[in-house]
Amino acid sequence: MLGSGFIARFYADSLHAQRRVDRIHRVYSRTLANAKRFCEDYQLDGYTDNMEEAINHPDTDVVLIALPNHQHLEAVLASAKAGKPVLCTKPLGRNAEEAKAMLDAVESAGVFAGYLEDLCYTPKFLKAVKSVEQGNLGRILWTKSREAHPGPHSDWFWNKEFSGGGAIIDLGCHCVEISRNFIGKQHKPMEVMCWADTQVHPIDAEDHAIGLVRFANGAIGQFEVSWTFRGGMDLRDEVMGTEGTIWLNSFLRTGFEMFTTGLGASYVAEKSESNSGWLFPVGDEAHELGYPHMFTDMFDALEKGTEPRETFYDGYVVNAILDAAFLSAKSKQWEPVLLEDWRGEAPGNAGSHFREHDADHWLIKQEILPNGDVKLILKNKLTGAITQQLQ
C-alpha cells in the first residue's frame, strides 16, 4: 500500500472486511509517523518511508497506489520496473501525457494494471450499466454524472501543482468514466465544452465546473463537479435513452432518513455537514462507493489473467477528455479530445434513427390524450409538412 491518507484507509477498510482473502502487508508513506500509525491500525507486517523498498519487498505481490496525484507516475514506473502488478487510484495522471507514460510503462513491462475508479463499481452502477447494455433504455442520448461536496480532505488537493487541477481533475474523472460506461467505451469522445470558475475558495484551481463531452455516436456525457456544494456529498447519475431513463442517487437519498434533535453527536457519513435535523446516512459507505466490488474485480481479473473492467487505458482516455475540458474552460469554445492512441470504434456515420409511420411519413410523436384518443404527429418525407391526426 503506497499512501496512508483518507483514500488508503477506505481501501484498507474495504479489503480487511467481510472475510476477504486478500491482505495488505506493508505500507509506504513519505511521513514515517503516518506509515507507522497506518501499519498499527491495520496490523500490517511493516512500514517504510522508502517507496522502492515497499514495492520491491518480496511479500508485495501487488502494488496499490493511494498517493497524491503528482506521485502516481513515479510509483507506477517503479512498479513496472519491479515487474509487479499495479493498481492505481483515480485520476491516473494529472494529464494525458502522464497517463500515457504510465500506460506505456505497464504495457512494456507486461504487468497487470488496474485503474481504481471506484464509482464505476458501485452495485447500483453495475446493475444500471447491465440494464443499459441489455437495451432497456434503447439508444443512449445523454448521461449526466454529478459529484459535488464542500471540498476534499487533504491539503495537496487544493494545490494545483500537486493535483493537476481542482474539481475537474478530482471529481470530473469519476463523471467522465461513468458517462463512458453508459454510452459505451467503444464510442470515441470527440470534443468537450466546459465552463469552470473559482467561485468560493481562495485557490488557483477551479472549485466548480460543468462540461459536455460529445461522443462519436452523438451522445452527450455531461459532468457537474463542485467543491462548493453545501449539504453533504451529492452523487447522482442520470441516463436518458430513446426507451427509458435511469436515475441513481448514491449518497444523500438511499432509503435511510433520520431526524435527531442533536442529543447525540456522532459521525454520520463522509462529508456530511451536520449532526442534527434531518440526516441521510448511508448503510455501508465503502459498499455504496464501490470499493468492495472494485477490488473483487481487480483481484479476480489478476488471478484469471483477464482485464479488469477499468484499465490504465481507460484512465488515459479520461485524462485526455479532462485535458480538453481545461482547454475549453479557457478558450471558451469546444475543444477536440486528443487521443493519439484510440482503441475503440472509428467514428462513423450515426445514420438515421427516425421512425417511419408509412411510406410517405415519419412519425414525430404518438400520444394518448386525456379522453383516450390517440393523436399522431407526422412529417411528410418529401414536403416536410407537419400534420396531426387522431386515430
Place this chain on the structure above:
Amino acid sequence: MLGSGFIARFYADSLHAQRRVDRIHRVYSRTLANAKRFCEDYQLDGYTDNMEEAINHPDTDVVLIALPNHQHLEAVLASAKAGKPVLCTKPLGRNAEEAKAMLDAVESAGVFAGYLEDLCYTPKFLKAVKSVEQGNLGRILWTKSREAHPGPHSDWFWNKEFSGGGAIIDLGCHCVEISRNFIGKQHKPMEVMCWADTQVHPIDAEDHAIGLVRFANGAIGQFEVSWTFRGGMDLRDEVMGTEGTIWLNSFLRTGFEMFTTGLGASYVAEKSESNSGWLFPVGDEAHELGYPHMFTDMFDALEKGTEPRETFYDGYVVNAILDAAFLSAKSKQWEPVLLEDWRGEAPGNAGSHFREHDADHWLIKQEILPNGDVKLILKNKLTGAITQQLQ
C-alpha cells in the same frame, strides 16, 4: 381568450375553479369549430374566428393570449391598439426582436401587460425564491432548471417557423426565467454557451439542448431541455449557494406514488407515459404548474396598478438569452446576450468573497473529522502556500 388549444384549456380550468371571481367571456380561434367547442365547454358568452372582434368586444376587459408563438406579436399589437390589458403566454416572442416590438407596443400604449410564465409561479418555486431572497442559501452560485418530456401536444410546436425553434424556445424559456428569479433579475445575463441537437424526432429544430448562462455576478444559470425524455414530465430545479441548496421536483416525485397492475386504465397525469406499474400522479396539476397563483398575481396587479412578478420586459430578456443560445449552438462558442434595453444593475466588479482565517491566511476549508477533530486548510495570502492544521 385568444386560442382554444391545450394551454387555453389549462388557463380556463384554472380560472373557472375554486370560486374565483374572474371569468372568461369569449374565445377566439382560427378554426371556428374549435372556438365553438371551447365556448360550450366553458359556458362562455361567445366565440369567433375574428381576432380583432374578440379583442375589441366591450365585454373584454383583459386579453388573454394562448396562441401559437407566431401569432403573439399580432395579438399583442392588436390589444395595445385597442388599449386593452394583455396577458401573453410564454415564450413572449419567437426571438428578441418580436419580444421587443411587443414590449414597445404595450409601453407606448400604456396598457398593463403580464407575461404568463407559469413555472415561475408554482407554490414551491415562490417559496423557494423567498427563501433565497431571505438569504438562507447565501450567495447564489449556480441554478439548474430541467424540463424534459417526450414532446409537445400540437403540430405547430414541431414547425420551426411557427414556434421559433424546438425544445429551447418551448422549454428553455421556462428554465431561463427560473434561473433569473433565483439569481436575481438585477444581474445582467452576459453570455450563453449552448449545445443542441436533433437526436430523435424527424424535425428541423432541436429536440434536446443544454445551455449555460453566465450572469454579471458570476452565477451560472443552467438549462436542460428535451423533447426526448421517456418517463413522463421531468420538472426539476436546483439552486446552489454558499450556505445551502434547494432541490425542487414539481411533477414526477411530489409525494404521490401509486402501483397498479393496470386493471383500470384512466388518465393519470400530463405527459405520463403508462397506466400500469409504478405511477406518479400529481394532486392538482394546474396548481403544481403555477397557473392559479399566476393569474392571482396578474389580476391583483392589474387592479392595484402595480407590476406583476413576470412582465413583458422579462419575456424580452428571456428571448434575448435564447437568441444567444441558438447562436452558440451553431458557432460552438460562448455568445454574448444582446440587450439593447437593459434595466437592471450595470455589470460591475464582483469583488472578493474569500473568507479570512487570520491576518495572514485565507480559510480554504474547515471540516469535522470522523474522530471529532476539526481540520483547517489555509492559504497564506502572500506566499500562496497551502497548509492544513488540526484544532
Place this chain on the structure above:
Amino acid sequence: MLGSGFIARFYADSLHAQRRVDRIHRVYSRTLANAKRFCEDYQLDGYTDNMEEAINHPDTDVVLIALPNHQHLEAVLASAKAGKPVLCTKPLGRNAEEAKAMLDAVESAGVFAGYLEDLCYTPKFLKAVKSVEQGNLGRILWTKSREAHPGPHSDWFWNKEFSGGGAIIDLGCHCVEISRNFIGKQHKPMEVMCWADTQVHPIDAEDHAIGLVRFANGAIGQFEVSWTFRGGMDLRDEVMGTEGTIWLNSFLRTGFEMFTTGLGASYVAEKSESNSGWLFPVGDEAHELGYPHMFTDMFDALEKGTEPRETFYDGYVVNAILDAAFLSAKSKQWEPVLLEDWRGEAPGNAGSHFREHDADHWLIKQEILPNGDVKLILKNKLTGAITQQLQ
C-alpha cells in the same frame, strides 16, 4: 367566523386568497382582544365576544365554527336555532353523543351543514380516492393513515375535558375519515382495536395511539396518531388493494428539499422543528392540507343545494369509531362501533374472492422467475393439497 386561533387563521388565509368570492364578515372569540386582532388582520366588518350576536348578525350567511372541541355543540345548536348554514371544524363532537345531538339539530332545523375535514380534501387525496373508485387498486384490503407531530399549538388541546381526549380525538378523526373514504363510506365500521398510552407529555390524555378499524367488507382501516413524533409533521396515507397500492406523503416529502447552514432563520413550515440542515418545506401549506378545495366544495354544495363530500353524518360516524377506540384502549379487546343511526349498506356476506385456475384448483400465486419460467402455486379444491407447477 367563530374562533380566532390557529385553525381560524388557516381558514381565513384560505378563504381570503386566490381571488375567491367568499368573504368573512365578522369574528367571535371569547377573548375580545383576540377577536379584535383577528378582525384587524383580516379586515373584517366587525368582532364580538358574544357568540349569539355573531351568529344572528344579518350579514352572517354562513356560520364557520373554528372553536375548541367543547364549544362545538353550543355553536351548532345556536346556528341551527338561527336557521343558518353551519360549517364545523373537526372533530365534530368530543364523542358520538355530542355529534349525534349536532346532527339531529341541523337536520331538524333543515339547515345546510358541512364537516370541515380538511385532510379529506387535499388534492392528492381527492385524486387518490378517485383512482380507487375507478378500480385502479382492485378490492381495497387495508388503509393506513398516519398523523404525527410534536403536539398541538393551544393549551386547550392538552386538557382532556375540553378536547375530549388526546391524539386520538385530535388526529385520529382525520385518519378514520381518510380510511372511510378509501374503503367506501357505504361499508359499516364494525369494531375497533386500539392501543393508547401517555409516553412523553405530563397529561391525562394519550399522546400516542394505534388503532385498527374492521369494516363489514373485511377491510381494515389503520390509524397511527402521535403527539410525540420528532421531525416535523408526518402526514402519510397508504392504501392496499388486490390490484395495487397508493402511498401519499402530504408534508415532509413533497418534492421540496432544502439544505441550509442556518445563516437565515426564517419560518419554514407548520410544526417544522429546525431551521438548519436538511429541511422539507411545503409549497403552499393551506393547499397541501386541503383547505381551499374543502371550502370550494362546501360553498358550491351550499349554492347548488347538494350535500358536501363531508357531512355532519360523517362526523358522527367518526366520533362513534373513536368512542370504540377509547373503550378498546381500556378494555384491551376489540370493541364494537355503536351506531344507532346507520345509513350505509347492511353488513352482509363478503363472498369468496378466490381466483380459479381450473375446475379443480384455486390459483394461490403466479410468478415469473428470474430465468423467465412462470411458476403456479395451486390448491386442490377438494383435497386442499397445495402443489406448484412450472408453465
Place this chain on the structure above:
Amino acid sequence: MLGSGFIARFYADSLHAQRRVDRIHRVYSRTLANAKRFCEDYQLDGYTDNMEEAINHPDTDVVLIALPNHQHLEAVLASAKAGKPVLCTKPLGRNAEEAKAMLDAVESAGVFAGYLEDLCYTPKFLKAVKSVEQGNLGRILWTKSREAHPGPHSDWFWNKEFSGGGAIIDLGCHCVEISRNFIGKQHKPMEVMCWADTQVHPIDAEDHAIGLVRFANGAIGQFEVSWTFRGGMDLRDEVMGTEGTIWLNSFLRTGFEMFTTGLGASYVAEKSESNSGWLFPVGDEAHELGYPHMFTDMFDALEKGTEPRETFYDGYVVNAILDAAFLSAKSKQWEPVLLEDWRGEAPGNAGSHFREHDADHWLIKQEILPNGDVKLILKNKLTGAITQQLQ
C-alpha cells in the same frame, strides 16, 4: 448446506462472492435431483439426499440449515448430536416449543449456534441500531417494521402444517426481531395484540396481519406483514424516540429509479412485479438484504468463540412472541408472551419521564411560532391546570 431452494441459493451466492474465504462443501436435499443441480451450480464437493450423511461428513465444519420450517428441529437435533456448529434460517421453529427444543439441544451439546435473521444485518439496519444505541433518538417509544409482498416462492410456505402459519410466521419473525433490536433486547416483551385475516389467497393460514408488541419499558413494536401487497417487496422500518426518528427503506426506494418502455425485458429485482414503466431495482440484493454481513458476523463469532448478534435464544423469543400473536388473532384481545426462560431485565417500573419547567410545573411543549415567539405549554404539578405562556 441443508436445502437447495430459493434461500439456499441466496446464501450460496452471498458466501461464494467478494473473495470470501468460506466455502460450501456439500448440499443435502430431499430431492436428489435438486441437490445435484445445486452442487453443480455452485461447484461443490458433493450432494446427498441423506441429511445425517451431510451433517456427519468430515468436511462439514458448520451445518447451514436452509430447509422448510418443519425440518428445522430435526436438522438442529442432528447437528447437535454430531457436535457440529449450526446456523439455522428464520424462523427458528414453527412455535416456541420447537424453538426451545432446538435451543436446549445446542446448549446441552455445547455447539455454536447462530440464528440467520438476515434483515437484522442489513447495512442500513446495523448503522441505524448503532445510532439508536448512541442515543441519537433518545428514549425509544415505538418501532414499526413492515414486510409485504405478493407471497412466497415455494409451495410449502402456503401449507400451514409445514410452515407453522402464514405471513405472521414467514415475515413477522423478521419484524419482531427488528423491533427487539431497536427497543433493546434486555426489555421483556410482555403482551401482543394481533389482527390477522385471509383476505386474498385460498389458504388456511393468514395472508395479512398487523400486530403490536408491548415491551416492559412501555415501548411498542409494531409489525405489518402481508402476502397480498402489489408493487414489489415492501421492506420498511421506522423508529420513533423522544429525540428523533429513523425511516429505513430497504428495497423499493433505495436511490435507483428507472423508467423503461419495456423494449428489453430482463429480471429486475426479487418479487418485482413488472418489467416496464417506473421500476426500482436494488444495486446488490444480497447486500441490501443483509446476507454478507450476517455470515461475516456468524463466522467471525464462531472463530473468536463469541456469540453472534443473533442467537438461537433470540429465535426462541421471536417464536414466543409470534405464538402470542396467533393466539391474540383468535381471542381478539391482548395475549401475554409466555417465556419460561427469560434472560433479560426483570420488568420493573419505567419511572417518570416528564420534563420539568420549574419547581411547580411540568413542561408539556415548547414551540417556536411563525412570528418567532416561543410559546410554552405548562402543567401545574399540584392542580393539574394547563396554561400557555409566551416567552
